[in-house]
Amino acid sequence: MRPSPDLGGISLSERIEVFIKRLPGNEDIALPQKMSELASGFDLYAAVSEPLDLGPGERALIPTGFALAMPAGLEAQIRPRSGLAFKHGITSLNTPGTIDADYRGEVKVLLINHGKETFTINRNERIAQMVFQTVPLITLTEVSELDETERGAGGFGHTGTK
Ligand SMILES: O=c1ccn([C@H]2C[C@H](O)[C@@H](COP(=O)(O)OP(=O)(O)OP(=O)(O)O)O2)c(=O)[nH]1
């Protein structure tokens, strides 16, 4: 058996428990679901009270009907679904959206319509996906000088013309 790398206490082979709370009035909304065994993301379902029309260029904050509590050292990212983006131009404006470990409010999805047609978001429709990630606990230490590297300050394409 191969050993799991140590990620500061979080073992990749261990399941990490994240608490999810359905918010009142959302008993009919599906909880986030993985659509295949090893999917990265849990698909998120729209908790709009009635169908919401998103016209070309319009954006809207879509409720999901749940809140989370996850251990320190995790975050959740809200990412677009590629099918909605490809077929309809529907994506998440602030992708990847950041759900902080200490956030206890309703998880929301900021959608924008980059397509040419109005897109209707129905209750309980899958609108985005949520991927959990580990976030190392960092202390930022101010210094007056940084070490030297081969790259130095080169960036923004300095290694080639394309
Ligand atoms: O797509 C998103 C992005 C954020 N949030 C919630 C959870 C997150 O923990 C909180 C704050 O998000 P962020 O830090 O991106 O927003 P901000 O503009 O910096 O607001 P704040 O000052 O509250 O941190 O809003 C969502 O529900 N969905």
Ligand SMILES: [Mg+2]
């Ligand atoms: Mg913030």
